[in-house]
Amino acid sequence: MRAAHRLTLVLASWLVGSGCVYYNGIYNAQAEARLADAKLRRDDDGEATTRFQRSAAIAETVLVRHPKSKWRNRALYIAARSGAMAAQCERAVPRLQQLLAGTTLNAGERDRSRLALATCEVRGGRSADARPRLDSMFRASDRELARQSRIWAARAALSMGDRDAVPAYLGTLDAGVLQWELISASMSAREYARVESLLVQRARLGDYREDVTRALRDLLSDGRVDGAERIVAQYDAARVRDDSRARMHYALGDMHARVGRDSLARRHLYAARTLSQRDTMTAHDANARLALLDLTRVASVRELDTLIARQDSVVWRTSYARQVAERVLLFRLLAGRGDAESASLYLAAEIARDSLRAPRLARALFLRVARESGASPLVPNAWYAAALLEPDSAAAWQRRVLADFGTSAVAARLRGDDPATRPDFVTAPELLRLNWTDALRIWSDSVRKLRLPPKPAGSR
Known part of the structure; x- marks a missing residue:
């Protein structure tokens, strides 16, 4: 009886331990992966990456602590896929290749693993290998998988300098994150017509990022005054945050002032000052710019001295002044x-x-x-x-x-x-x-x- 009782206790302990492996490890890793996928659907790549990192770390713990658990294959899949999606490709790629060569994955897991492997290929400079793999998943029954495949195929084309292929890959997808990557790549390539067109689209959607001000300066430097003005007007119409609009207007005012377009400079600097109620730095910079814009009018050293003496200490505390x-x-x-x-x-x-x-x-x-x-x-x-x-x-x-x-x-x-x-x-x-x-x-x-x-x- 005592032997039977001891056997029962051992079996119970094993079952409890096995259950703990699942609930404390696999369950939490899967939960983080699901949250990461939800963030991807919202194009929140930054938060998705953080969630995938957590998911991979939890699954890794299961693999280390319970290498012979019946949940090992599940933990391996989560660690490999989440690791790849979090750009931890050095460890993830061999595991994905191992899983794809085996028979433990179901159809959905296999497709998600192929996508994860392709993301690592793109990140590792092997976009030519990734594109056929991604192309084959465009019509997957999992709509989010198909969407991510298109996004990563576009990203692969972008990394290869094939910027013209990006719109064809995206089709009707919005994919805001990738659009910003295309904007950045087009700016680097000085393809300002494309930059202008893409920024007008983002502006209509009210999608603002700090990259906009740099793009506006580049457009104005290239002589695309009307394009830069149109972009800011679209953001104004979309009613993005006042502090964001203030920074855009300040950028335009600053650039117009640099080349002597004083009337346009004043208009944008006044707008920047009005909109920057909460952003005191932009407000002070706009005030300083407006105050010192009259430098273009001084015709003698005495007039210069008078203009300088007229400014208060708040103006002189700005970096521009x-x-x-x-x-x-x-x-x-x-x-x-x-x-x-x-x-x-x-x-x-x-x-x-x-x-x-x-x-x-x-x-x-x-x-x-x-x-x-x-x-x-x-x-x-x-x-x-x-x-x-x-x-x-x-x-x-x-x-x-x-x-x-x-x-x-x-x-x-x-x-x-x-x-x-x-x-x-x-x-x-x-x-x-x-x-x-x-x-x-x-x-x-x-x-x-x-x-x-x-x-x-x-x-x-």
Whole structure:
């Protein structure tokens, strides 16, 4: 009787242990995998990956602790498939190949394993091997399996540079995550017409990501002003979050300001300031941009000083305004240096033109060099630079260069001759380089000190 009783206890313990393996391991691993699949159906790839990682880790625990359990094959399938879907391909691929070569999987599990294997092939740079496997599952009875097969086939085509095949693979699928991947790939390939078209589609759906602002800047840099404006208008119509719209409007305002489209810049910067009630950083940046947009109008050093003095401390605490302040410091350093050839003043004019984007101020300084520094080899360069900023006077000033400085490199360039044969072709740039190097050393030291954090009160 005692022997029978002991046998009964052993059998009961085995059954309980076997059940614990299932409920504490397999059950939880399957539950995480189901949640991951649900996230995939919603195109939430990030959360799906996290769930698949948990599922694979739980199944791995079952394999390690109970290597001879009757649930081993089930745990192996979950660990392999979830691991592959979580991009843990080094361990998952051999297991998937082992499972697909065996007979333990049912039809649904076999198809899901094939899809998982294909995802690893795409991630591992073997998209050419993955595409036929994925193509064969487009008409699977499991609609989500068929959808994921199309998405991964499109992703495989994308990785091979076959961007034209992506729309055909997707068909009527929305697949927002993949659309963003296509947008990113098209941006890298500078296929801006495709980027514009795809972003308009995402905007109509109210699907916003931070990549939009970078895309808008790239589109504007490529001269696609209307396209960028259309994208932002679509996002405005879709009523995406105000802070997201504020960042888009700020990006457009910033880019328009950089190329002198002041009216468009003001419109977008005002919109950014209005929409960024909760995003104080964007609001302050927009305010600073608007305040300093008038740099394009200043025509003298006094006007520049007045504009700078008018700004409050909130403006100067923004990153953009600090950059402007550092450029103004370099401008003042150069403009205040006295040298016989006016090289520093010429460099200050270039800073006003290129860094401060103050063309009127730059023109005034170039003319000052041209009219007050008769012995400087930079005079013809100054007349020419001023002419580029004043179209109405350009012809007259260029004629003056040809008449009064006919032997200069600038005159040779205007006549279509080789400027390298003129003596000032080398001496003028060398003069500028020497003055620039000296001024830049002083400026860099000043900026470094300005950027140091303030010392604590009471410290020496």
